[in-house]
Amino acid sequence: MHIYSIFTVIDYVIFAVLLAASMGIGLYYALSGGRQRTTQEFLMADRSMGCLPVSLSLIASFQSAVAIIGVPAEIYTHGTQYWFIGCAYILGLLIPAHIFIPVFYRLRVSSAYQYLELRFSKAVRICGTLTFIFQMVIYMGVCVYTPAFALNAVTGFELWGTVLATGLVCTLYTTLGGLKAVIWTDVFQTVVMFAGQLAVIVVGVQKTGGVADVWRKVWEGNRISGLDLNPDPTERHTFWTLGVGGVFLMLSLYGVNQAQVQRYLSSRTEKEAVRSCYMVFPSLQLALALSCVMGLVMFARYCGEDHSDKLASSSRDAMVIYFVMDMLHGLPGLPGLFIACLFSAALSTISSAFNSLATVTMEDLIKPQYPAMTEARATLLSKVLAMSYGLLCLAMAYLTHLMGDSVLQVALKIFGMVGGPILGLFCLGMFFPWANSIGALVGLCVGLVVAFWLGIGSILTRSTRPLPLECSANVTIAIQTAISLFFSQPSGLKRFYSLSYMWYSGFNCTTVILIGLIISFLTGPTKEEDVMPGTLYPLLGKLFCFLPEHLKKKLCCVTPLGQTVSEKIDLIAKNLPLNKTELVYFSSLCKKFSQKCNSATHHLYIHI
Ligand SMILES: O=C(O)CCCC[C@@H]1SC[C@@H]2NC(=O)N[C@@H]21
Numbered sequence: 001m002h003i004y005s006i007f008t009v010i011d012y013v014i015f016a017v018l019l020a021a022s023m024g025i026g027l028y029y030a031l032s033g034g035r036q037r038t039t040q041e042f043l044m045a046d047r048s049m050g051c052l053p054v055s056l057s058l059i060a061s062f063q064s065a066v067a068i069i070g071v072p073a074e075i076y077t078h079g080t081q082y083w084f085i086g087c088a089y090i091l092g093l094l095i096p097a098h099i100f101i102p103v104f105y106r107l108r109v110s111s112a113y114q115y116l117e118l119r120f121s122k123a124v125r126i127c128g129t130l131t132f133i134f135q136m137v138i139y140m141g142v143c144v145y146t147p148a149f150a151l152n153a154v155t156g157f158e159l160w161g162t163v164l165a166t167g168l169v170c171t172l173y174t175t176l177g178g179l180k181a182v183i184w185t186d187v188f189q190t191v192v193m194f195a196g197q198l199a200v201i202v203v204g205v206q207k208t209g210g211v212a213d214v215w216r217k218v219w220e221g222n223r224i225s226g227l228d229l230n231p232d233p234t235e236r237h238t239f240w241t242l243g244v245g246g247v248f249l250m251l252s253l254y255g256v257n258q259a260q261v262q263r264y265l266s267s268r269t270e271k272e273a274v275r276s277c278y279m280v281f282p283s284l285q286l287a288l289a290l291s292c293v294m295g296l297v298m299f300a301r302y303c304g305e306d307h308s309d310k311l312a313s314s315s316r317d318a319m320v321i322y323f324v325m326d327m328l329h330g331l332p333g334l335p336g337l338f339i340a341c342l343f344s345a346a347l348s349t350i351s352s353a354f355n356s357l358a359t360v361t362m363e364d365l366i367k368p369q370y371p372a373m374t375e376a377r378a379t380l381l382s383k384v385l386a387m388s389y390g391l392l393c394l395a396m397a398y399l400t401h402l403m404g405d406s407v408l409q410v411a412l413k414i415f416g417m418v419g420g421p422i423l424g425l426f427c428l429g430m431f432f433p434w435a436n437s438i439g440a441l442v443g444l445c446v447g448l449v450v451a452f453w454l455g456i457g458s459i460l461t462r463s464t465r466p467l468p469l470e471c472s473a474n475v476t477i478a479i480q481t482a483i484s485l486f487f488s489q490p491s492g493l494k495r496f497y498s499l500s501y502m503w504y505s506g507f508n509c510t511t512v513i514l515i516g517l518i519i520s521f522l523t524g525p526t527k528e529e530d531v532m533p534g535t536l537y538p539l540l541g542k543l544f545c546f547l548p549e550h551l552k553k554k555l556c557c558v559t560p561l562g563q564t565v566s567e568k569i570d571l572i573a574k575n576l577p578l579n580k581t582e583l584v585y586f587s588s589l590c591k592k593f594s595q596k597c598n599s600a601t602h603h604l605y606i607h608i
């Protein structure tokens with residue numbers, strides 16, 4: 001039984017226009033520019049992108065329907081504690097901007113996992129790539145499934161037909177238009193996403209009696225959580241699990257995830273890439289604020305009642321759609337706008353995932369095996385891969401159907417369980433020169449095993465206790481908390497399983513680094529001079545900058561960060577005994593040289 005069949009023709013038109021616009025952008029990039037004939041264009045957008053589209057595309061990659069639906073459900077059930085994840089965005093973006101981007105950008109890699117071969121070995125690169133593929137395929141399944149399932153639960157909007165339509169449109173424009181199409185559709189879809197959420201908030205506040213009324217109800221309903229500094233790591237959401245554990249989550253996404261690294265590398269210069277990372281911060285805070293406020297307005301609207309009886313599913317996620325349709329029905333076009341917002345969020349994430357999966361499969365798994373492959377065949381194969389990943393993710397959507405739990409929790413657990421160990425692998429390589437490839441391999445494997453042991457263990461023994469829904473329930477909460485404190489405090493393994501999922505990224509990253517270092521020292525640590533230049537970041541040197549030079553030498557990693565080729569040429573040019581005319585001749589010589597080399601050195605220019 002479905003509550004609302006409120007979709008008027010105009011709503012379907014708006015949804016169709018969204019899909020058509022995305023297709024249009026994809027076709028435009030398939031027929032313009034280099035017409036997607038080379039992998040440099042198809043996978044790297046010719047490294048010609050500006051910081052604005054890149055920054056909006058960076059947001060879109062990991063802001064899908066999961067956040068649009070899952071965050072309001074989270075705020076409605078547990079209060080605004082989740083909002084503190086915004087504190088993790090500061091370090092979570094500064095570290096990628098000043099550590100990961102320079103290393104990746106100056107190595108001129110196309111995929112993040114090429115770094116692993118340069119620093120360790122081909123085996124480490126392949127394991128890193130396969131882990132990434134595993135993570136993104138499951139995550140894509142959640143992203144395709146979420147909007148279709150939520151809509152079907154409330155509005156009877158055709159479920160699998162929607163999943164199919166979304167998946168096919170997305171596969172088509174990603175396959176036709178490559179990274180340029182994906183980035184520009186992400187820009188368009190991010191705007192639609194913000195518009196849809198804003199519409200729900202404006203109408204919702206207006207229908208719930210205005211801002212003052214909403215504030216009073218959420219305040220009385222104890223939904224405005226204070227700063228919870230409880231150090232207990234098994235406490236689901238505290239300032240520490242969100243603000244500190246969240247930093248590791250952000251690093252695994254915005255620091256080393258291929259979908260984001262590819263965007264940094266598609267920027268026209270390193271400065272543009274760093275600038276796009278900075279520009280992500282305000283938009284990410286806005287996205288977080290919009291979804292948290294939506295959850296508060298929803299609480300103000302229903303604080304006491306529980307409508308799950310009326311819905312086809314008892315999950316709070318479906319409740320969010322019920323709230324939206326309750327607010328927007330009778331306003332023709334707005335339900336269609338929200339549907340467009342939901343699917344824009346989903347499409348922009350799925351297309352980024354497809355494109356990054358096709359890139360790593362080509363760059364890390366196929367090209368190294370078939371170096372003689374022609375450009376045309378390689379590009380064709382990339383397109384076939386994008387199509388096959390599209391179909392695979394439809395299958396994963398069905399798997400999500402079986403996962404239960406809140407979609408936000410599922411997505412964040414996947415990032416923690418799989419993204420965390422990958423982050424550990426890169427940190428091991430960049431910050432610890434002694435790490436060798438055996439250590440890296442064993443560290444990654446042990447990290448993944450421990451991550452899945454913890455993740456699955458927590459699912460089997462879970463007992464999240466949502467706050468009571470009554471509006472003014474201060475007394476019962478106090479009693480309930482006292483009771484839970486008295487009975488809880490599980491010990492031993494159960495305590496291990498009850499580690500907050502927001503610590504998974506940090507915990508698994510640390511496991512990989514520790515195991516990796518132990519194994520490296522046991523099997524003969526790498527000497528600093530044997531490490532490929534440009535693959536180390538002198539983090540320890542910077543952290544212990546107060547130490548005397550000889551000790552830092554002992555601690556190693558005082559090597560300066562890899563210089564760009566142009567910096568090296570400048571250095572040479574300055575030291576050469578050349579006069580002005582000879583310098584000009586030298587620079588024209590370098591330009592000819594760089595045109596002959598492959599694009600890897602195409603920014604070989606000289607400042608005179
Ligand atoms: O929305 C999704 O698809 C995944 C859930 C959010 C992923 C993390 S949470 C912190 C960071 N901020 C975002 O908007 N996305 C990532």
Ligand code: NA
Pocket residue numbers: 059060061062063064065344345346347348349350
């Ligand atoms: Na998205």
